[in-house]
Structures are given as C-alpha cells and as structure tokens.
Amino acid sequence: MKKSLAMSVALAGLLSLFAVPSHAGISLNGTRVVLAGPKKEASILVLNDESAPIMIQSWIEPFSTSTDQDVPFALTPHLKRLNGNARHQLRVLYQGLGLPADRESVFWLSVQEIPQKSKDENILQIAVRQRIKLFYRPAGLPGDVDQAPSRLQWRMVPKGGKPGLEIRNDSAFHISFGTVNVKSGSNIYSVPATMLPPYSSQSFVIEGASSLAPGGATKIEFESINDDGVAVQHSGDISS
Template sequence: MNTGNFVRIYLFLMLMMTSGVSFASIQVGGTRVIFPASDHEASLQVRNEGTDDIMIQSWIEAGPEQAERDIPFAITPSLARLSHRKQQTLRIFYQGKGLPEDRESVVWVSVQEIPQVSELDNTLQVAFRQRLKLFYRPNGLPGTADEAASALKWNILKTAGKTILLATNDSAFHVSFAKVAIVAGDKEYAVEPTMVGPRDAQRMVIKGIPATAGGEAAIAWESINDYGALIEHKASIKF
C-alpha cells in the first residue's frame, strides 16, 4: 500500500472513532424486481429500520448497452420521507413501448437513503444506495426463466495461453449467477460470473486454472431465480 492511501485510510478510521456515523437504515423487499407485461405496474417495498427519520430518493438507470434517454420507465414517489419502522411502496410504470417484445429487458432500480441533517458537530453522514435489477418480461415468451438457467451451453476456449469459459444462452430470459466453478480432477477453480442476456453469450475468466489443463471436467453453477433463491446445476464439460 502506498503512503498516500495509508494516510487516507488512517484519517478515515480516526474520523469514525471520534465522530457520530450514520449507517444504512433502509431495507428493500427483495433482490430483484420482475415486471410481467401482463401487469400494469410493478412495486417495491422499502422500510426504515433505523431510529431516525430519513428521506429516500429512487430512480431508474439504464441497463447494459442502453442509453439513459431510452429508459421507458417511471418510478413514484421519486422522493419520500420515511419515519422509524415505517415503509413505503415504490410503484414502477412502463410507458408501453420502447423495449423488445421477443425477449426480456433489464434496467437498474436505485434506492438511496438521504440522512436528515444532524444536530451534532463532527458527524460523518453517508448517503447509502441500494441497486436492484428490474426485469421487464413480455407476454408469450417461450419457456421459463428457470428452464433458461438449466439449458445454458458451456464451452472451454483457449486463446493467447488463457483458458476461458463461454456461456451461451439461447433463451429469451436473462440468467444471473451467484457462483460458477470448474471441477477438474480433485481441484475446484472459481469462475468470475457474468449475467448472460437473452440469445447472447458471455466469456468468463477461470481463476488459477493451469494452461495445461485438459480432458473431462465438471461445471457447477448456482443461478438466481425470480425470488432471489439459489438453484444448483451441474454438467460435464471437455477441455
């Protein structure tokens, strides 16, 4: 660690020990939001578990390969006051056009806590933000999101002396991961997982695997379903 970073960390820790510090109070109901096209709106519950009143600010951000101006969603209320142990329902609306109808689309929902102005001196206040994926799901898509996670196609690529894992998703749904690993011989190698979009493929780095690895292996992955639960999968793979 260089001297500049050490000094900044030291000063920050000293400030925390000598000052009051505001920590995150909001609890968001869920890890993701699913918005079926058959529904008129989606909702998200936010609860204040802290001891003080807070303000929350909410907004929607562009997903991968989207421009901010192309977001066809609105969220209300965008700004709200939350008392201790109270909750607020955030309502999300889709304008009815602007997204593909043959596959899922994803954007981000951000909820930020804005602490009230402290009456104490030397108080460090931090605005905490939580970010969730919002999946817009058109009507009539073939298959299900759970089937998409099970039906992924996996391949090993060796390029420029590196071993890469390729995940191909032929479905109309996104597949998100909590964990991906390669088991070769008696060793397990962690993979840096990346969400795979509909009818898309993603390359993932396999950590620490030797360039000489080959033969039969197994791949194990945990997908995240609509409710945030982890689903385990396993398949054989060849180098």
C-alpha cells in the first residue's frame, strides 16, 4: 500500500514538471458516419480548431476487439497536413464485398492528431484521438431505421437471483442508446445498455431493484441516438 502511494506521488510530481496542452486541435462535424447502400462512399469533415497547422492520421478498425473481422474499407486521406483553422473532407470508400447484405455492420473510425515536435523539452505532448462509429447499411433492408427503436421488445427476466431486463432487437439495424430507465411506481432504475446489434438480445441486472411494481405500473423510458446523433425519447411497456 505504501509502495503504491509512493509511486502515485512520484508520478504526480513528474507530471507537474511538464506543461500539458489544454485542448485538442481537431474536431469532427458529426458523431457517426452512415454509409448507406447502394452508395460506395461516405464522408465526414475534419476541422483544425487551432491557428497552427497540424498533421492528422485516420484509420478504421473492427468494432469488437474479440474478433478478427476484416475491414473492407479504404480511407482517404490516411495521412493529411491540415492548415490552421482549415477543414478537410475525410472519405470512406467501400469495395462492395465482405459484409452481410441482410443487416447493418459497425466499425470504429478514428482520427488522431499527430503531435508536432516542440522546441521546449518541458512540454508533455499528448496525441488526442477522436473515435466515432461507422455504420454500413446495405440497400433494401426491411423496415425503417427511425422506427426500429419503438419496436424493441422489453421483458422482465430473473438474472442471478435479481430482477433483470431483456432487450430484444428484431430489426436489421443497430440501435444505440442514450439513457435506459426502468420506471417502477415512483422509483427509477438505470440500465447500462449502450448499443444493441441487429437480430440480437441482451440482458441486464436492474441494479438497486429488490422488487418491482406489478403489472402495468412498470414501464420503460429510453433514448435512442439517430443518424444525426440526436437523442430521441421513447417509452413503452415491459412484458413479464
């Protein structure tokens, strides 16, 4: 314990010797990119919010680190010098093969500022990365992406001896959540759902809920995030 505390103090002292930049130099004009078929290209703007030029590096990677999923996209430019207070269009190109045609696929798109070499040796430089979701949406998918959240199925299930909530998505679209709350009588319980893939279900323990109000007294209230990154409010019933 003493050793750990000493190391923490030493690290804090070391960092105090350096000046750290107060904010990042780049920003993106969206919170997600949707490449909708039959188009083979989508884009997003990268903005340099500083007066000095910067270098940016961009790449696409699998959404899940537990898979060896191929990334059938090209990104241009991969490396770019961006002048002060300038903007540049980052293009995502899909080769047209390698992804399911019956549902959406999701990847990470990362854009990182490459720190410039400083003349001052006492400056601690940090590479700041912006990471957003990239969705590929094949043409001809059944249903409507904007209606998919309202068609989710919510069911009470016991989980580890505690009240639990199962969420089922029978649509071909990913559904991203803002907040998800179970409202039981006058009590509100938060559920840590973030995103539900197509044709899948997830179950969560309803933390803090020892028992729930019977029947129609228990409702679901949640936010879904649409293609524009806007949180849309929903409410619904929970089946038992």
